[in-house]
Amino acid sequence: HIVHVPLGERTYDIVIGPDAIGSAGTRLKKMFPGARFAIVTDTNVSESQLPRLEASLSAQGLAYHVIVVAAGEASKNWATLNTVVDGIIAARLERNDIVLALGGGVIGDLAGFAASITRRGMDFVQIPTSLLAQVDSSVGGKTGINSVHGKNLVGAFHQPRLVLADLSALDTLPARQFNAGYAELAKYGLIDDAELFFWLEANYRDIAAGGASRAQAIAKACAAKARVVAGDEKERGNRALLNLGHTFGHALEKATGYSERLLHGEGVSIGMVLAYKFSARIGICPSQEVGRVEAHLKNAGLPTTLADIPGDLAPTEALLDMIAQDKKVSRGKLTFILTRGIGQAFIENDVAPDAIRAFLEDMR
Ligand code: NAD
Ligand code: ZN
Numbered sequence: 001h002i003v004h005v006p007l008g009e010r011t012y013d014i015v016i017g018p019d020a021i022g023s024a025g026t027r028l029k030k031m032f033p034g035a036r037f038a039i040v041t042d043t044n045v046s047e048s049q050l051p052r053l054e055a056s057l058s059a060q061g062l063a064y065h066v067i068v069v070a071a072g073e074a075s076k077n078w079a080t081l082n083t084v085v086d087g088i089i090a091a092r093l094e095r096n097d098i099v100l101a102l103g104g105g106v107i108g109d110l111a112g113f114a115a116s117i118t119r120r121g122m123d124f125v126q127i128p129t130s131l132l133a134q135v136d137s138s139v140g141g142k143t144g145i146n147s148v149h150g151k152n153l154v155g156a157f158h159q160p161r162l163v164l165a166d167l168s169a170l171d172t173l174p175a176r177q178f179n180a181g182y183a184e185l186a187k188y189g190l191i192d193d194a195e196l197f198f199w200l201e202a203n204y205r206d207i208a209a210g211g212a213s214r215a216q217a218i219a220k221a222c223a224a225k226a227r228v229v230a231g232d233e234k235e236r237g238n239r240a241l242l243n244l245g246h247t248f249g250h251a252l253e254k255a256t257g258y259s260e261r262l263l264h265g266e267g268v269s270i271g272m273v274l275a276y277k278f279s280a281r282i283g284i285c286p287s288q289e290v291g292r293v294e295a296h297l298k299n300a301g302l303p304t305t306l307a308d309i310p311g312d313l314a315p316t317e318a319l320l321d322m323i324a325q326d327k328k329v330s331r332g333k334l335t336f337i338l339t340r341g342i343g344q345a346f347i348e349n350d351v352a353p354d355a356i357r358a359f360l361e362d363m364r
Contacts, residue, residue, distance in 0.1 A: 131181025180265025194343030
């Protein structure tokens with residue numbers, strides 16, 4: 001499967017294949033003649049997937065340098081960014097050389113941002129190895145790190161030149177991480193494509209088992225994201241729909257310290273169900289549809305309620321503060337992605353904090 005992301009002179013392809021890493025060397029050699037490469041990866045992926053990429057580059061006689069950072073969200077910080085940038089410079093990569101981001105969303109965001117600022121902007125290629133990265137973060141050009149004030153507050157729009165999504169990389173991905181990525185996949189159906197959501201329901205078994213529907217599901221997700229991004233690259237309008245479930249989700253991630261207690265995709269799963277439940281509560285979304293969404297996510301091994309989060313949850317007032325600090329807020333009112341049903345999400349800029357406070361109290 002090849003999905004095209006049409007963005008004028010920043011247009012690129014997403015190649016989804018069973019051995020996209022194995023054929024990376026050939027593709028990269030053809031696309032970037034004479035270039036040298038810096039592979040940025042993390043301590044997990046360097047064990048499971050890096051050897052395949054190194055073999056593929058070596059077989060084509062391509063020169064590369066490897067930069068390994070600690071696995072986990074905590075690496076999206078200034079110190080690690082500094083290490084990556086200096087690593088690229090120390091390897092004597094020139095402006096026409098290429099950064100390869102091999103890993104999950106953390107590596108894609110970090111390495112992409114490093115590429116955007118090193119030597120005033122180097123090209124980079126996304127080689128996503130987690131499901132979340134393959135269906136979401138590797139596409140669309142958002143790169144960055146976290147600030148002490150919150151997630152993704154420092155960054156740049158920097159589109160990759162190419163995305164290589166390798167299906168067999170998912171074989172070494174822990175099941176919990178796979179499920180978390182599945183939440184972002186289901187999100188595209190929930191936003192504006194009920195057909196896709198019903199198709200996911202019908203094909204879930206095969207997708208989870210690694211059957212032929214898995215590649216199709218990833219391609220459908222990439223096509224959905226490409227369409228939204230092509231229509232609104234810098235998030236001045238409809239791209240915000242991709243934040244469905246994320247305003248609640250980010251607050252829950254923050255409240256649990258960005259830890260193993262709650263993965264990003266798990267926060268998004270709970271957040272999407274909360275967005276659907278809130279929409280039902282204000283009378284705009286049929287409650288059977290909320291039940292159907294919750295049942296599917298649960299079936300996919302995902303948490304769907306606040307009670308599913310292990311340990312004590314921060315008080316409602318603290319959660320509300322975190323929601324208000326999230327960047328999707330204006331003039332004392334909160335911005336939420338709400339919905340009129342499956343595949344009918346919309347941006348609501350006028351949500352009263354009091355309504356969310358009362359809702360969260362009831363949900364605990
Ligand atoms: P991650 O990069 O931390 O990967 C999850 C875990 O899986 C890590 O421990 C990683 O080492 C491991 N892993 C990845 N691939 C593996 C493989 N093939 N085999 C074995 N282990 C593997 O997290 P993620 O869930 O991929 O991404 C989450 C991040 O993505 C968050 O920081 C989020 O903010 C960001 N994100 C960005 C965008 C965007 O548009 N830029 C969109 C969504 C999410
Ligand atoms: Zn997300």
